[in-house]
Amino acid sequence: MKTGKTFFITGTDTGIGKTMATGCLTALLLAQGYRAVPYKPVQSGGIWEDAKLIAEDVAFYRAVSSLAYEQDQLCTYCMEPAVSPHLAAQQTGTSIDPARISEQLDMLREENELVLVEGAGGLAVPLSSDDMSVYMTIDLLKELRLPLLLVTHPGLGTINHTVLTAAYAQLHGIPVLGLLINRFPGEPNEMEQDNFSMLVRLTGLPVVGTLPILAEPTAHAVRAALPAIEKTVNVNLLLQRLEEAQNTWIHTT
Ligand SMILES: Nc1ncnc2c1ncn2[C@@H]1O[C@H](COP(=O)(O)OP(=O)(O)O)[C@@H](O)[C@H]1O
Ligand SMILES: [Mg+2]
Numbered sequence: 001m002k003t004g005k006t007f008f009i010t011g012t013d014t015g016i017g018k019t020m021a022t023g024c025l026t027a028l029l030l031a032q033g034y035r036a037v038p039y040k041p042v043q044s045g046g047i048w049e050d051a052k053l054i055a056e057d058v059a060f061y062r063a064v065s066s067l068a069y070e071q072d073q074l075c076t077y078c079m080e081p082a083v084s085p086h087l088a089a090q091q092t093g094t095s096i097d098p099a100r101i102s103e104q105l106d107m108l109r110e111e112n113e114l115v116l117v118e119g120a121g122g123l124a125v126p127l128s129s130d131d132m133s134v135y136m137t138i139d140l141l142k143e144l145r146l147p148l149l150l151v152t153h154p155g156l157g158t159i160n161h162t163v164l165t166a167a168y169a170q171l172h173g174i175p176v177l178g179l180l181i182n183r184f185p186g187e188p189n190e191m192e193q194d195n196f197s198m199l200v201r202l203t204g205l206p207v208v209g210t211l212p213i214l215a216e217p218t219a220h221a222v223r224a225a226l227p228a229i230e231k232t233v234n235v236n237l238l239l240q241r242l243e244e245a246q247n248t249w250i251h252t253t
Pocket of ligand 2: 015018019057245
């Protein structure tokens with residue numbers, strides 16, 4: 001039986017901090033006693049190490065938290081080319097099958113209370129394409145009925161990036177749990193403070209947390225920063241929003 005609650009972690013762009021957020025949230029949830037696990041359905045830009053293709057995002061999760069799973073259980077498709085998943089799939093002769101992702105997710109849900117699914121890039125990213133159609137990340141979210149958490153930044157450009165991503169999710173009927181603002185300075189300047197409140201005002205979404213700027217973003221530094229992160233991330237709000245989002249999906253069946 002599937003029991004675990006699941007949400008999808010997306011970002012306003014690639015490199016915004018989805019892996020950082022997934023690693024931090026998993027570690028926080030585990031520290032608070034939840035059986036939580038991260039999952040990366042599709043990773044491009046895999047790196048060869050000892051004749052094995054390593055999914056760097058999964059390696060990061062595993063370095064931050066001790067997880068009872070091997071890479072293959074936490075990542076369904078790991079491809080070497082560092083390009084959009086649909087192109088990496090074409091270049092490597094891989095056929096990305098949403099049913100396989102769904103099965104692997106079910107396996108993780110059966111064994112965990114919470115599954116944190118990290119997307120590749122942002123929401124408008126193609127996962128596969130043929131002459132007839134393009135299968136987008138947003139299509140996978142609809143198929144798996146996952147709400148999402150949007151990772152963003154407090155700097156110049158964030159209002160446009162964040163409002164557009166939230167509007168795209170809303171256009172497709174995907175519930176958004178809230179915003180997680182990565183690289184939020186200890187002493188935000190006037191623009192960063194204004195961006196924070198403008199994001200809330202324009203999207204109507206709550207900020208479920210902020211993550212600090214780490215001098216060295218290593219797994220060790222993340223573990224050391226967890227007590228501070230626990231104070232800036234509202235896990236209860238995140239879980240409450242997740243509960244509400246699941247009810248929304250149920251009522252739109
Ligand atoms: N809060 C942070 N402080 C310092 N460096 C960060 C922070 N968040 C992310 N980084 C660094 O920025 C890069 C991109 O972050 P990552 O989480 O991998 O982004 P994404 O998963 O969205 O592509 C990585 O090198 C990561 O270590
Ligand atoms: Mg990542």
